[in-house]
Amino acid sequence: MTWLHTWSGLTLGWVLYAIFVTGTAAYFRPEITRWMQPESSGVVTPVDAARFGLTHLHEIAPDSKRWLLILPEERSRGLTVYWQQPEKNRGRFQSKDLDPSGGTATPRATLGGEFFYRFHFQLMLPNPWGRYIACLAAMFMLVALVSGIVTHRRFFKDLFLLRLGRNGRRPWLDFHNVSAVLALPFYLMMAYSALVIFTPLVLPWAAKLLTPAKVAPVALTAAVSPSATPQPPVPIDAAWITPDTFERMLAHVEKTWGDHRSVRRIDVVNRGTPEATATFTRASGSTVSILDRDTIKFSGLTGLPLEEVIPTRGFGAHSRGFFYGFHLAHFAGPVLRWLFFLLGMMGAAMVGTGLVLWTLKRKDRLIQSGRGGRFGYGLVSRLNIATITGLPIAGAVFLWANRVIPVAQVERAETEVTCFLIAWAVMALHACVRPAKQAWTEQFIAAAFAFGVLPLLDLLTAGRQFETWPRADGLYVGFTATLLLLGGLFGYGARKLAVRPAGAAETKGADA
Amino acid sequence: MGRFLSLPSPPVTPASLTQSNRRLLRNIESKPVPSSSPHQRHGARRSSLHHRLVVASRALAAILGGYGLATAFTVALGRLLDLPRDEALNTSAMPAFLLYVAAAVWAFSASTATKAWLGIGLPACALALLAWWLRSAPAT
Structure with a gap:
């Protein structure tokens, strides 16, 4: 031994x-x-920071399919925006730190912590x-x-x-x-x-072998069927998610979550397509598990919250969420x-x-x-x-x-x-x-x-x-x-x- | 494979003991004293090579065998549990990691390398068989 x-x-x-x-x-x-x-010490509310970041993204990355915003909270004052480059640049992410208060002193470029x-x-x-x-x-x-x-x-x-x-x-x-x-x-x-x-990374074969397990064929057809019914054509501007639409989402978020533990992260996917959505994630609270985070998913076209099918989370997911959250502290x-x-x-x-x-x-x-x-x-x-x-x-x-x-x-x-x-x-x-x-x-x-x-x-x-x-x-x-x-x-x-x-x-x- | 299969344990004798003293001690103790000290490495080159091979074999049993065991356990339990994929993976991987650690400890504490391999390989095969048998369980 x-x-x-x-x-x-x-x-x-x-x-x-x-x-x-x-x-x-x-x-x-x-x-x-x-x-x-x-440089960055301006204190603003997350929602104001989001407004600023989204406006900035509209300017610097109007045709990117995916945006990600990390908003300031109690511990971090900074605002970081990420955007995905087009396919021809291998879809790489670029990022930029902004002064959320809209000040002229942009924070120096650094990876920081x-x-x-x-x-x-x-x-x-x-x-x-x-x-x-x-x-x-x-x-x-x-x-x-x-x-x-x-x-x-x-x-x-x-x-x-x-x-x-x-x-x-x-x-x-x-x-x-x-x-x-x-x-x-x-x-x-x-x-x-x-x-x-890193369970899926550590046991990739187990993950693969368990994949076909009990995925009911019904679920598959349900996922496929919407495309069978022709969708109404979407106005091209709406699919890229207009500032007005974002404003509607932010208003909803502000009303739902209030000031305490406000929005922490905005994930905008599939911009420019009819499936465009924006997911708002709330700042983590005092629970250990990472699963207890609140999210609201909005349709990019209407700016209205989507009814999300919340997956039933059992013992495994909760235990993993606990260990995950404990590790990150x-x-x-x-x-x-x-x-x-x-x-x-x-x-x-x-x-x-x-x-x-x-x-x-x-x-x-x-x-x-x-x-x-x-x-x-x-x-x-x-x-x-x-x-x-x-x-x-x-x-x-x-x-x-x-x-x-x-x-x-x-x-x-x-x-x-x-x-x-x-x-x-x-x-x-x-x-x-x-x-x-x-x-x-x-x-x-x-x-x-x-x-x-x-x-x-x-x-x-x-x-x-x-x-x-x-x-x-x-x-x-x-x-x-x-x-x-x-x-x-x-x-x-x-x-x-x-x-x-x-x-x-x-x-x-x-x-x- | 015989008495050389045992593992190096901490030097129970002061390093100043001569080699013959070490041999003597080895005979007295039921477990042979390993040939891990520089003296013996040069004194008995052949057994040193053998010893290294045995250690390599045990390490393989621990790393690869343990990995196979963990994977087989995860798949078998995951299929037994009859849950959606992520849930099955999360639930069954957690004990599987502990099993992996146990396998690694076993690989180096079994009295011979053959036993180390058997102790890991047999349960792994049994679990793999169970997983294979459960593969076609009807969807509920």
Whole structure:
């Protein structure tokens, strides 16, 4: 079992670490976006924002078949419009961030918190592959957790066993155990719900084999029959959904949902065809499940709500909705969200210390035997440095790039991502060319600097656009405090590393 | 396939023990001590290769066998439940993931690799057969 724990944890350990770090950051996806777009602070109601966004889409994408609007809500102030390009451009989606208050200062182009969110499950790989690897990592993590539980029978005793004073690998092992035991239900839930979210992706053959199951032929003919009766010709303008029609829908939505938890998302499909519809989705409420979201679907021709056949949702759908919602944690209020954030950081620390433990154990053996297994040891210890400290540094550089790159730069959002990748590559290279201990220390110092100085940079650049600074709110304070805390943690680690004798400690597990 | 099929467990002996001491210990314990340390890798190259093959076999049993088991279970249960597709998939996939984990743990805890394969393969085949048998169940 120990063997299984070691290898299921190690094989995709670095991927798991990256998933933990970016996923933890993604709990504050809207907040990160807001920090990265200091220009957009105009507060408007979602319905007004929708009006503005729709008018804008009429101007910039009049002949697109599909529009999607993500409207501002309590946590995110921004308005993002998406539109699908024509078939000849492979139907790709384009997007644009707008200042919903209609101000002149368009928010700077950035992926914002979306970058971390996407990285969390797509790993910056072409579409299905990142998700496949993320699912595989989730399965490996489940196996590592279960085999880890079996290995540690002295479960509750370990909880109170933190021998920090001792040298060698003892403190590492203790920290690994404590961080694992404390938040075990959280890790189990996260790994399991990840698989549940991607069920059709994980079990495609099962999905395929179950498809013909009991689809009654009656349903098929019912779906086909409307086309048999000739439809009245539709005026071409109406099919593209006129602003007046949208106005009717918005009025209906405003009346039905009111101000609290208003519309969050508008999905316009099949524009220019008789099947044109617009689906309005309400902001998520306080329930865990994602199924409890309200939607209203309108006919694009008349602007009247359509009678929707609500599918009967059974045990499976409700359970999946619960796991899905739990994983995303949209239901969580500020306190619970911070708790999830801390648990996520502990998860990263658990994976990080686990990875370091592998090298510490091997090191003892290598010293005693003097031969064999050096390549594997070298590879793992370099990868550890490149990931455990390299990734947080790259993340900080991503934030730096957001403040340093000129606002008007072409392909600005892409340039930020390029900076992230270059920083990570440089850190990986650095980890390979320097002796391990120096590489650790230097990268801890670099991380401490990258996070610790960011608030200063923010202050300077905010000074440049001084009009945004007085609007600094709790978000800025919280964000700055978090950056300083991360910088402090890395600085503490760097100091620990610097004072210890070379053989005593190899690393300090990163908490970012 | 015999006594080499067992898995590496944590080094129960200090690494300073000589190889002959290790052998001695292996004979004393009912479960053989695995050849995972650098000493033995060089000392007994053949058994090391064998050992690696066995580990690979168990890993395949865990990953591929477990996957087959999970898929067969999902289809079989999904057809048994007699629900619409998405509902059937959601309901039956959730226990299937747990079964996958259990299969992976089993693959590395069974005393031999053959047992590991049998313990996963037999239920998978049985479930696949059940799923196949249920395929033509009349629509209700």
